[in-house]
Amino acid sequence: MKPIQEIYSQLTGKKKIVITMHQKPDADAMGSSLGLYHFLKQLGHEVTVISPTNWARWLDWMEGSKEVLDYELHKTESDKKLTEAEWLFCLDHNHFSRTKNMAKKLAEMACVKILIDHHQEPDEASFDYGESNTGKSSTCEMVYDFIVNSGHRDKINIFAAECLYAGVVADTGSFRFSSTHASVHHMVAYLKEIGLEHTKVHEALYDNFLENRLRFLGHVLSNRLEVNYQLNTAMMWVSKQETLKFDIKTGDTEGLVNYPLSIQGIKLVGLVIDRDEERKWSFRSKGNFDCNTFARKYFNGGGHFNAAGGRDTASLQETIKKFSEAIQENSSLLQ
Numbered sequence: 001m002k003p004i005q006e007i008y009s010q011l012t013g014k015k016k017i018v019i020t021m022h023q024k025p026d027a028d029a030m031g032s033s034l035g036l037y038h039f040l041k042q043l044g045h046e047v048t049v050i051s052p053t054n055w056a057r058w059l060d061w062m063e064g065s066k067e068v069l070d071y072e073l074h075k076t077e078s079d080k081k082l083t084e085a086e087w088l089f090c091l092d093h094n095h096f097s098r099t100k101n102m103a104k105k106l107a108e109m110a111c112v113k114i115l116i117d118h119h120q121e122p123d124e125a126s127f128d129y130g131e132s133n134t135g136k137s138s139t140c141e142m143v144y145d146f147i148v149n150s151g152h153r154d155k156i157n158i159f160a161a162e163c164l165y166a167g168v169v170a171d172t173g174s175f176r177f178s179s180t181h182a183s184v185h186h187m188v189a190y191l192k193e194i195g196l197e198h199t200k201v202h203e204a205l206y207d208n209f210l211e212n213r214l215r216f217l218g219h220v221l222s223n224r225l226e227v228n229y230q231l232n233t234a235m236m237w238v239s240k241q242e243t244l245k246f247d248i249k250t251g252d253t254e255g256l257v258n259y260p261l262s263i264q265g266i267k268l269v270g271l272v273i274d275r276d277e278e279r280k281w282s283f284r285s286k287g288n289f290d291c292n293t294f295a296r297k298y299f300n301g302g303g304h305f306n307a308a309g310g311r312d313t314a315s316l317q318e319t320i321k322k323f324s325e326a327i328q329e330n331s332s333l334l335q
Contacts, residue, residue: 001124004131007114008150016046018085022093023052023100024250027205029092030055031167032116032139034064036089038160039147048081052099056251061204062166063159071102079105088113092139094122094132116142119303120292134304137179140167144187153190161191166201173258174202177306209252216246221259231334232267233327234260237320240274257282267334268294270323272316279319281310289333298326 019036021029033049040047049068059065071078082088082105090096094117096103106113107126115122115130118139122132136142144164147156156164165188172180192198220236227234236256242248257271267289271282281299283291284307291308295301299310299322312319327334 001115001122001127001132002129004114004116004129004146005149007112007129011043011150011152014044014046015086016081016084017048017087017089018081019047019049019089019091020099020102020106021049021051021091022098025051025053025055025059025092026251026254027059027170028138028140028167030059030062030065030068031163031165031170032091032143033089034062034068035140035160035164035167036091036116036143036146037064038157038163039143039152039155042155042157043152048085050078050081050102052102054250056254057249058205058208058251061208062163064163071099075101078102082106082109085109085111087111090115090117090127090130091143092117092119094119096123096126116146118142120305121302135179135181137177137181137184138167138171140164140171141184141187145183156191156194158195161194161196162201165191165196165198166205169201170205212246213248213252216242216248216252217256217259219246220256225260227260227263227266228327229265231327231331232265233269233334234263234266235270235272235320235323236260237271237316238273239316240276243273257284261286268327272312272319272323274316277313279312279314279316281312281319281323283308283310289330294326294330298322 017040019033021033037047037049050071051068052071054070069078088111096106113127115127116139117132118134118136120134168184220238224236253273257269260266260269261284267286269284273280283295285291290305292302292305295308295310299312301308301310303309
C-alpha cells in the first residue's frame, strides 16, 4: 500500500468514484463517507456512496444520506456502480470482510483502491494507496486531514463540515476519550469558523430517538446489568425477544455499552445482543485493558485499544459463559 499523499496530484479531472464503509455504519463511518462525498463532488467527480447494509435512521439528517445506496436493497445498481468505478475509497474499515456481502465484489474489483482508516491491523495488501493511523480520533478527522493536506481546504462546505464533525463527536465520546488530541480541536475550530452550528449536530445525534429506546435502555440497565466487582467488570445482555418487544432498530443500542463505565472501579464492559444469525459483542474499557486483543482472541473481532467489537455463533447463554471464563483468564489484567 503506497502513501495516500501520492494521489493528491490525481484528484483533479473527472473520475467515477465509489465510497464504501463498514456494515451497520455508525456516525463516523457515515460522516466520513459523506464528508468525502461532498468534497469530491466539488472537484467534479461522479461519486456514489454505498453502505453494505442499512443504517440508523438518526443518521438521515446528514446531507447526502438520501443518495446513499443500501447494498442489500439495491444490489444490482450498486454492483453496476462498483463495476464502473475507477477509484474505490474504503473508509472506517480495513478488511473487506467488514462489508459483509460486498466483500467478494470489492476483492475482485480491478480499480484503484484507497484506504482511510484508524483501526488496528489493516489488510494493506488489498489496497493500492492509503493511510492507516490508530492514533487518530476518527476516520472523519483523517478525511479532514486528507482534504487539507491535499491543498483543498476551501472545498469543505457546510454539509461536509457537519458530517465530519458528527463522526469526530461520536468517536471521541464528545471529546472525552484520550484520542482527542490538539489536532481535533484545531479541526473543530476551523469548522466553526466556516459556519458550523455544533448544537444542531449534537441534537441530531443524541436527541433524535423514539420513546421506546429510552424505555429499552431503562429495562436493560435495571434487569440485564451484571457487575463483578472482584474483577472490575460489567456485562449486559439483550435477547432477541427483548429487541422485538421494544421494537429496537439499527442504531438504537448505540452508546448503551458505555453506561457501566461510569461505575467506580469498572475497567471492562461487555454488551452482547442476540441477533438472528449471531451474537454481537461490544467491549469498552478504561486504562490499560486492551479490548482489541481481547475481542480478537475470544470473539472473532477487533477494533481499538479501549473500544472493540466481536461476534459469536454460539447461543446467547453459551457466549455469556464464554465471556465469564474469558475475564477469569484475564483477571490479573483487571485488578
